[in-house]
Amino acid sequence: MKTTLVSKENNEAKFAMEFTAEEFDAAVDAAYKKSRGEFRINGFRKGKAPRSIIEKHYGEGIFFEDAINNMFRDHYVGAIEELGLDVIDSPDADFSEIGHGKPMTMTMTVKLFPIVDVKDYMGVEVDQYESVVMDSEIDNHLESLQKRNARMVSVDREAQNDDTVILDYAGFVGEEQFEGGTAERQELKLGSGSFIPGFEEQLVGAKAGDKVDVKVTFPEEYHAADLAGKDAVFHCEIHEVKEEQLPELDDDFAMDVSEYDTLEELKEKTREDILKTKDETSVNAAKDALVNKVTEANDVEVPATLVEEEIDNMANELDQNMRMQGLSFEQYLQFTGKDMAGFREDVREDAEKRAATRIVLRSIAAAENMEVTEEDIDAEMQKLADAYGMELDNVKSALAGSMEMFKKDILTTKVIDMLYDNAKISKVSALAPETEEVEKPEEAAEEE
Template identity: 55%
Template sequence: MKTTLISNENNEAKLTLEFEAAEFDKAVDDAFKKERKNFSIPGFRKGKAPRQIIEAHYGEGIFFQDAIDQLFRDEYPKALDELDLEVIDSPKVDFSEIGHHKPLTMTMEVPLYPVVEVKDYFGLDVDQDKVEVKDEEVDQQIENLRKRNARLVSVDRAAVEGDTVLLDFAGFIGDDQFDGGTAKDQELKLGSHMFIPGFEEQLVGATADSKVDVNVTFPEDYSVEELAGKEAVFHCDIHEVKEEQLPELNDEFAQDVSEYDTVDELKENTRKDLEETRKKNAENDAKNSMVNQMMEKNPIDVPAVMIEDELDNMVREFEQQLSYQGMNMDMYLKYVHSDMANFRENMKPSAEHRVKSRVLLRSIAAQEGIEASEDEVNKELENVAKQYQMDVEDMKKMLNKSTLRLFGQDVVVQKTVDAMFEKANITEVEPKKPEEKAEEAKAEDSKAEDDAEKNSDAE
């Protein structure tokens, strides 16, 4: 097979795949061997008729389409890799005259990842939050560390919120016990809100070896439809009441839970960690604001297929997050009373923003000659391999050229953002209060919805 790039301009490429007559004839023969089992010809057992008989019965070109499809599936991805083309949609294909013992030429026009002209992306005015870590915030982190290392100790008193009770329970609706409402030796922290509303509160005051009837009403939107909105009673046997005992805050504790020898060292490094995290978050927020500014100065349209592809990616990401919580997409959609069409529609503004920002950043990279070195790509691969606890060389063997290109593009996008940030005019400002951030986020969501509606009307 011979690959030829005819043209590459205006975000579209034209290329040809040329197959010799022998290559096409072999593909036709392979198609016959694969499909012959499906043909019944009088005088032959099913699947046993010779190729010439089948072609005489159904027409000379009966296997041509299957042969062409297989050649395309096998060779088209190789051609894109060879020509280093990044396509965003299926190609338009024309064929030369097709026949036995004849060469085959596929002529294709393919849409490429768009490159656009971008202006006013250096020297932007950007606000960045000042970073301050207060003593009480450090103390709270240390207190959280103590809680994570607390131990549960049995106590001979009535349970209070924050205690953990060990219990058996059985749930009934009327006189009928329902499935999934029974447990033995269940540990439940009161105030954790792990059970349905009203359950844990009724165990406050319970003592070991006591019996408590807990009366609840399942929420109307409860995930188990048979229980939603129903009144139920749980007969509970309390075996034990436990309270958290925090370790004493001393140098021994610091040595047990960290690499530091003293509480003072532990606090000092806790402060440093908080400062580094907040600085990184403040910088990332400022970079996002900068990119949004650049996008407002450079409004663009992107092909709808790119937004749909990004939506597919976002759905896969969300499904993976759900799997970590023991859920799947069907369960989630049922719980929120929605469907996949509405879910995708709600995520569409975010998908469009992702696509547009990436197109613009990659276009800036092209204008500025920003590229990813082999060492930078390898470092990115190492980071991903570490996340999945894989050997980087083993991971490389699993990736094709197109996938490896994606890692390089991620590096290029990040380098472009960093280059813009280096040349931005950064002003440190006092961080906004949580309620101010919430109002801003609400306004941005409203603007995104308005933009999406305008785009929908325009279509």
């Protein structure tokens, strides 16, 4: 098969896939072998009639349509990849005269991903928040470290909210003990809301050795239908009351939870980490604002095919997010009272914006002659390997089937980085005016 580009202009291309007479006849023969079992000819067992007999009976073109469909399926994708065409819709096809012993040409007319003239994309003015780390943010991080390293200690006092009690209990409805309502040495954090409403509150004030009858009413919507809405009593025996004790914030704590020898070193590293995260967030927010400005400054006509493709992408993204939360996309639609058609209409406007942004960024890449190099690909693969703790070869294998999409993502990132590098960035404060003077660490240092 030979592929030839006929024309390419106005976001449309025409190309030809030329097959020899031998290639066409081989495709016809393959179609015959695949479908001959469907034909019953007098004098032959079903599926055993020669091709020539079937063609004589039904016409010589009986297998042509299947042969052409199979040739298209087997060669179309390779042809557009060979010609470097980014096709966004199904092709219109014309065919040369078809017959036994004749070469066959498929001439395809395809719509291409639109490349447009983009204006005013260099030197765009955009605000970027200055990154400031509050002392309270460092304190909150250290407090979370304390809690992660807390220990539970038995105390000889009445139980309070946030204490953990160790207890036995047995549940009864009337005089009858119900199944699943019994436990021994169960740990329960008071105030956690993990037991039936009203249960935990009645254990506040109890001490080790106490026996307490906890009276509750099961919720009407309780999962066990035989208990829903019923009054019950749990006979409880408290074995132990424990409180959470936090480690002291000192140099010993810093050495226990980090590689640093002093609390001040840990605080400084915490400040650096928070600042780095905030810087990344600030830059990304500025890039998003920059891309939005450039897109809004260019009135792009978005093909309907791209809008539908974006809606499909948004549905797939939501489906993946739902599955990570243990839900299905169908359950999401039920919860929101939508059907698939309603979902598609709800997200259509956002999909149009996303598609317009893709067109603008790809068009800028074309205008600037930007391409993805092997070095770019290797660098991005290494980032993925580092981020997910994978071997580089495993990353390459995982991406083998989606390399074109991977390259497009890299190109998009390169364009956005180029726009950011050439933008006019104005740093603005992320803090309210009355807090700026107090909270900026560099100003506090100057006052000292």
